Amino acid sequence: MGRGHIATGRRRGQTVTDGRAAVQASQTLHTPVLLQETMAWLQPRPGGLYIDGTVGMGGHAEAILERSSPDGRLLAIDRDPQALDLAQQRLAAFGDRVVFERARFDAMAEAAARHGFAAFRACCWTWGSRRCS
Ligand SMILES: C[S@@+](CC[C@H](N)C(=O)[O-])C[C@H]1O[C@@H](n2cnc3c(N)ncnc32)[C@H](O)[C@@H]1O
Numbered sequence: 001m002g003r004g005h006i007a008t009g010r011r012r013g014q015t016v017t018d019g020r021a022a023v024q025a026s027q028t029l030h031t032p033v034l035l036q037e038t039m040a041w042l043q044p045r046p047g048g049l050y051i052d053g054t055v056g057m058g059g060h061a062e063a064i065l066e067r068s069s070p071d072g073r074l075l076a077i078d079r080d081p082q083a084l085d086l087a088q089q090r091l092a093a094f095g096d097r098v099v100f101e102r103a104r105f106d107a108m109a110e111a112a113a114r115h116g117f118a119a120f121r122a123c124c125w126t127w128g129s130r131r132c133s
Contacts, residue, residue, distance in 0.1 A: 032059030042122045044068040051075045053105030053125030058087035065094045075117045
């Protein structure tokens with residue numbers, strides 16, 4: 001059973017091109033908000049199962065995977081295939097510790113069951129906001 005969720009977020013608009021340049025651009029332009037606070041709440045630890053319901057550019061996911069090393073696992077969900085592709089590139093080094101699913105986060109329970117994450121320890125999602133001026 002998950003212990004709760006954190007809703008944090010801000011999304012900066014950008015044009016995604018392709019490949020490594022896109023990943024580098026995303027990492028430069030997109031800084032996950034409240035990263036330290038989110039990690040303090042989630043307390044990732046080895047062996048834990050985690051879900052990021054809006055993996056986006058993968059910043060929170062990367063921090064969860066680093067802190068739950070060597071065997072914590074993450075289910076990375078996003079509805080946007082382009083975001084999911086960038087996250088896959090960013091998180092490739094974590095190998096099979098991370099599973100990707102294109103879905104809306106309201107399908108999280110079904111995706112968690114299908115991928116063996118039903119007993120997840122914590123999850124987060126970030127739907128973000130945007131400054132218009
Ligand atoms: C602010 S970004 C997430 C940032 C991410 N936590 C990080 O560390 O980079 C928001 C993401 O939420 C995704 N998103 C928005 N609504 C969604 C929904 N209903 N289900 C799944 N993903 C959604 C968007 O596609 C976008 O990639």
